[in-house]
Amino acid sequence: MKPLRIQYFQHVPFEGLGYIEKWANKNNHQLFATKFYEDFTLPKITSFDWLIVMGGPMGVYDYEKFPWLNAEIEFIQQAIQADKTVIGICLGSQLVAAALGAKVYSNTIKEIGWFPLTKTKAGKQHRLLSELPDSFTSFHWHGDTFDLPNGSARLLHTKACSNQAFLYNDKILGLQFHFEVTPETLKEITTNCRHELIPQYYIQSEQEILTKTDFCKKSNDYLDSILTKLTLGK
DSSP states (O other), X not given: OOOOEEEEEXXXXXXXXXXXXXXXXXXXXXXXXXXXXXXXXXXXXXXXXXXXXXXXXXXXXOTTTOTHHHHHHHHHHHHHHTTOEXXXXXXXHHHHHHHTTOXXXXXEEEEEEEEEEEEOHHHHHOGGXXXXXXXXXXXEEEEEEEOOOTTEEEEEEOSSOSOSEEXXXXXXXXXXXXXXXOHHHXXXXXXXXXXXXXXXXXXXXXXHHHTTTHHHHHHHHHHHHHHHHHHHTO
């Protein structure tokens, strides 16, 4: 596997790379961060091979409070046009969807906790998910959703959210959920966002979330498979 230059965008201190950092390090990939909650300078498009856009509690439409959102979406568009591999996670998937011209908006319900995902017909047939079962459980923390970008394939869905994963042009991947979560990052996000844990059907309690960390390992394995396939192009 040829070492990659991976640029990642981080929006808040408590939503970092998680398992992605371990995967990158074990494969000798280089990691470069742009942290929008600090003073930042956007990188040159020629300085990286992959762009990974992480999550955060803000919405794509919160550009008045977070003016860098518009610049970030424009940069993602440039990366896509430059034929980079782009991966968006949670908020990142919404930003990638917006960069591809799709509408992002509040879902009818929030989905927070460990819930099962199911492959679509396209997901069952795509090589990127070939090592994943047709149904599996992973971690969610989102209240927004998006329309499927034109020309993309919908790969996964849940009962609460129909667009959980999409693939565009075989190298632009949006994941609405959190394959990358580890027991450590799980504690960070629950500590910083526990005010959202209001009892509802698709919102689990902090205790329930933190007692199901055994799901992290399998989620990380699935993500490892997907990232490796994206790297190899097969």
